[in-house]
Amino acid sequence: MERKEISQAVIGRLPRYYRYLGELMEGGVERISSNDLSKRMRVTASQIRQDLNNFGGFGQQGYGYNVKYLYTEIGKILGLDKNHNIIIIGVGNLGQALANYAAFESRGFILKGLFDVNPRLEGVAVRGVPIRMMDELKDFVINNDIEIAALTIPKSKAIEVAAMLVENGVKAIWNFAHTDLSLPEDVIVENVHLSESLMKLSYNVTRYREEHEEE
Amino acid sequence: MERKEISQAVIGRLPRYYRYLGELMEGGVERISSNDLSKRMRVTASQIRQDLNNFGGFGQQGYGYNVKYLYTEIGKILGLDKNHNIIIIGVGNLGQALANYAAFESRGFILKGLFDVNPRLEGVAVRGVPIRMMDELKDFVINNDIEIAALTIPKSKAIEVAAMLVENGVKAIWNFAHTDLSLPEDVIVENVHLSESLMKLSYNVTRYREEHEEE
DNA sequence: TAGATTGTTAATCGATTAACAATC
DNA sequence: TAGATTGTTAATCGATTAACAATC
Numbered sequence: 323m324e325r326k327e328i329s330q331a332v333i334g335r336l337p338r339y340y341r342y343l344g345e346l347m348e349g350g351v352e353r354i355s356s357n358d359l360s361k362r363m364r365v366t367a368s369q370i371r372q373d374l375n376n377f378g379g380f381g382q383q384g385y386g387y388n389v390k391y392l393y394t395e396i397g398k399i400l401g402l403d404k405n406h407n408i409i410i411i412g413v414g415n416l417g418q419a420l421a422n423y424a425a426f427e428s429r430g431f432i433l434k435g436l437f438d439v440n441p442r443l444e445g446v447a448v449r450g451v452p453i454r455m456m457d458e459l460k461d462f463v464i465n466n467d468i469e470i471a472a473l474t475i476p477k478s479k480a481i482e483v484a485a486m487l488v489e490n491g492v493k494a495i496w497n498f499a500h501t502d503l504s505l506p507e508d509v510i511v512e513n514v515h516l517s518e519s520l521m522k523l524s525y526n527v528t529r530y531r532e533e534h535e536e537e
Numbered sequence: 538m539e540r541k542e543i544s545q546a547v548i549g550r551l552p553r554y555y556r557y558l559g560e561l562m563e564g565g566v567e568r569i570s571s572n573d574l575s576k577r578m579r580v581t582a583s584q585i586r587q588d589l590n591n592f593g594g595f596g597q598q599g600y601g602y603n604v605k606y607l608y609t610e611i612g613k614i615l616g617l618d619k620n621h622n623i624i625i626i627g628v629g630n631l632g633q634a635l636a637n638y639a640a641f642e643s644r645g646f647i648l649k650g651l652f653d654v655n656p657r658l659e660g661v662a663v664r665g666v667p668i669r670m671m672d673e674l675k676d677f678v679i680n681n682d683i684e685i686a687a688l689t690i691p692k693s694k695a696i697e698v699a700a701m702l703v704e705n706g707v708k709a710i711w712n713f714a715h716t717d718l719s720l721p722e723d724v725i726v727e728n729v730h731l732s733e734s735l736m737k738l739s740y741n742v743t744r745y746r747e748e749h750e751e752e
Numbered sequence: 753t754a755g756a757t758t759g760t761t762a763a764t765c766g767a768t769t770a771a772c773a774a775t776c
Numbered sequence: 777t778a779g780a781t782t783g784t785t786a787a788t789c790g791a792t793t794a795a796c797a798a799t800c
Binding site: 330333334336337338340341364399400401402404406414415416418419420422423429430431469470493494496500504508510512514515516517518519520521522523524525526527528529530531534 | 545548549551552553555556579614615616617619621629630631633634635637638644645646684685708709711715719723725727729730731732733734735736737738739740741742743744745746749
Binding site for chain 1: 790791792793794795798799800
């Protein structure tokens with residue numbers, strides 16, 4: 323069923339549409355035109371219409387878009403109407419932050435397991451999920467239909483752990499380790515490199531400082 | 538001094554170059570050609586040369602690039618040779634994760650302060666920095682030459698806190714709150730929206746699942 | 753029906769890749 | 777010098793914006 327490839331640029335914007343539509347919905351707004359939405363979001367109306375039309379015609383001429391409907395549809399596109407079993411490897415502050423992230427469950431991400439190397443954490447529960455030791459990881463993945471693994475461990479361990487997870491059926495890695503993972507191309511890797519984000523910020527603030535230094 | 542604007546696409550790639558060059562340096566590699574680097578990083582050699590030449594000619598024909606030199610130069614471009622005073626607002630798990638991020642100091646980011654609303658955290662120290670209450674924030678920012686503020690607080694508070702920080706001299710916001718901040722355009726905002734990152738992952742894994750469902 | 757606004761095609765803009773002369 | 781590889785210009789590709797006919 324020939325589906326044209328959708329660029330990651332478009333996909334990267336969908337969650338932001340979803341967020342704005344959610345807020346509009348909360349605010350009781352029933353319909354919105356691409357033009358009104360473009361003003362709120364500070365993007366062009368053209369881009370909104372182009373982006374949405376990659377997935378189908380969700381609007382109606384002369385009316386605009388029904389907020390609730392569009393919100394639901396984008397949710398479906400993002401796969402938020404389905405459940406996704408997720409585990410977190412590495413229960414440091416960052417791993418715990420993710421585990422405590424409340425919106426998880428409401429969006430269909432089911433926290434199935436937490437893993438760490440620190441024996442003092444064994445059995446400690448976060449959000450009702452007990453922390454397990456790494457030697458249980460492989461069997462757990464095999465037996466619990468785990469789709470997504472968040473990796474919040476040092477880069478020295480990340481590569482081998484990721485390989486093992488994928489070998490045992492994990493389909494996607496949410497990678498917080500400061501390294502690239504080279505995995506089979508059917509595995510989804512979503513990187514969150516905080517240090518790189520901070521360096522980008524550093525570049526921009528430094529550039530700005532230089533350009534405006536005058537005495 | 539007419540400086541041509543450099544696209545965020547290029548800037549976004551610099552930290553990755555920096556990381557690879559750092560690893561090469563650790564590995565004792567002295568020089569590298571754009572071609573060799575392109576193979577490791579899985580980008581085109583052309584892109585590497587184009588990207589670098591936005592900032593100057595760092596290589597030498599017939600030789601390639603000196604790893605150590607290029608690493609240092611990219612560090613300078615990213616502003617990592619200068620100190621940046623940073624504070625963290627919101628000392629939950631995520632705020633603590635950032636505070637504990639060791640590489641901070643080595644890259645010139647000086648953690649000056651931690652702030653939270655929770656009175657039970659008052660005075661508790663993370664990495665030697667005591668947690669302060671929010672009512673001290675304004676004066677602290679004014680008196681401590683704070684350049685960057687990391688916001689790891691709920692979105693309901695983020696907008697007003699950001700506005701106050703900027704009013705009192707903060708130049709850049711590292712924004713982890715699930716909201717857009719509209720601030721004067723001379724303020725740098727670097728967003729890290731974890732939920733949006735997870736939704737992107739969700740989209741990709743869902744798409745893949747659908748495309749390969751056959752029985 | 754008239755007005756509004758989409759869906760979609762065409763035009764523009766920017767980013768990536770290819771090619772090659774310059775040069776170490 | 778010959779070989780290697782950059783820096784840079786030109787060609788291509790893709791993404792964004794503009795325009796407008798279709799239609800609610």
